[in-house]
Amino acid sequence: LVLKVQRKKHPALSNSDFSVFNKRSFHLPADLxxxxxxxxxxxxxxxxxxxxxxxxxxxxxxxxxxxxxxxxxxxxxxxxxxxxxxxxxxxxxxxxxxxxxxxxxxxxxxxxxxxxxxxxxxxxxxxxxxxxxxxxxLEGKQIADFIKNEVIRLKDFLSLHSPKEGLVGITMHDGGNIVEGAVSNIDEKGLEDFEKEFLTF
Missing domain, CATH: 2.40.50.100 (RNA polymerase II/Efflux pump adaptor protein, barrel-sandwich hybrid domain)
Incomplete structure (x- = not known):
């Protein structure tokens, strides 16, 4: 589940330390x-x-x-x-x-x-x-564009898969952030779906 909020944190996260990521969080070395x-x-x-x-x-x-x-x-x-x-x-x-x-x-x-x-x-x-x-x-700008799209796809994916325990992701008011480790909270069937959608080519 990805929660959309306006300048507010979900109560479950208000007293917790957590890291988030967005489409600008990735830096693949240029030689890869x-x-x-x-x-x-x-x-x-x-x-x-x-x-x-x-x-x-x-x-x-x-x-x-x-x-x-x-x-x-x-x-x-x-x-x-x-x-x-x-x-x-x-x-x-x-x-x-x-x-x-x-x-x-x-x-x-x-x-x-x-x-x-x-x-x-x-x-x-x-x-x-x-x-x-x-x-x-993929290389260069292709990678950057691909990752940006993958972040969007991941938000959509999380919104369709119920976590084991309540909230697994949070989208801030700028529409950019997902809690790190969000995918680890989905059930086994959801993980199988993730592998098919994101790791198979």
Whole structure:
């Protein structure tokens, strides 16, 4: 649920500390590309691709912990699950933005809360047919426009999914803010819907 208010806070939040985000809260490093499934990719000098999760996801979920990574030596296709995380005992899957061979995994992420997504790659892939895959990736202004639209979509999504406990989001008088971790409060069915709508491509 996203609550619209005019210069007032909902009583449930008036005495609580909480962080919010809006369409201006995201700053993807310039050397990264982004998939529409919110996995970023960085091409290293040797042609290997680092892949991780963007900060739209970490803000939407709050405390998101990685529990599984694709195994080294696995051949993956764009859209295959390469990383699994858990929030409030519910799992969610993230997909590869490219085709290729998994070269390395960052096992130090397992069990950790992902709090600095652009400093923590999940896997490294040797891309196969990257030039073709790149046409489906976003860069520069495309990313900024995409994220702005995703924030709008997220507000609409939250308004249609009942949280477990009361209020999960608050839209301020400027129409911009959502409470960090709002998605973690929806039920399991809602989380499945989120994965289909935001993480599948």
């Amino acid at each position: 590309l982004l998939s529409k499934g919110h996995t970023w990719i960085k091409i290293l000098k040797e042609g290997i691709a680092e892949i991780g999760i963007d900060d739209f996801i970490t803000k939407a979920f709050g405390k998101l912990s990685v529990i599984n990574l694709a195994k080294e030596g696995t051949v993956v296709k764009a859209g295959d699950v390469i990383l699994q995380a858990v929030v409030d005992k519910k799992s969610i899957n993230f997909r590869s933005p490219v085709n290729g061979l998994v070269k390395n995994v960052n096992s130090s992420l397992i069990g950790r809360t992902l709090d600095n997504p652009y400093s923590n790659w999940g896997i490294k892939i040797i891309p196969a047919g990257f030039e073709k895959d790149r046409t489906n990736l």
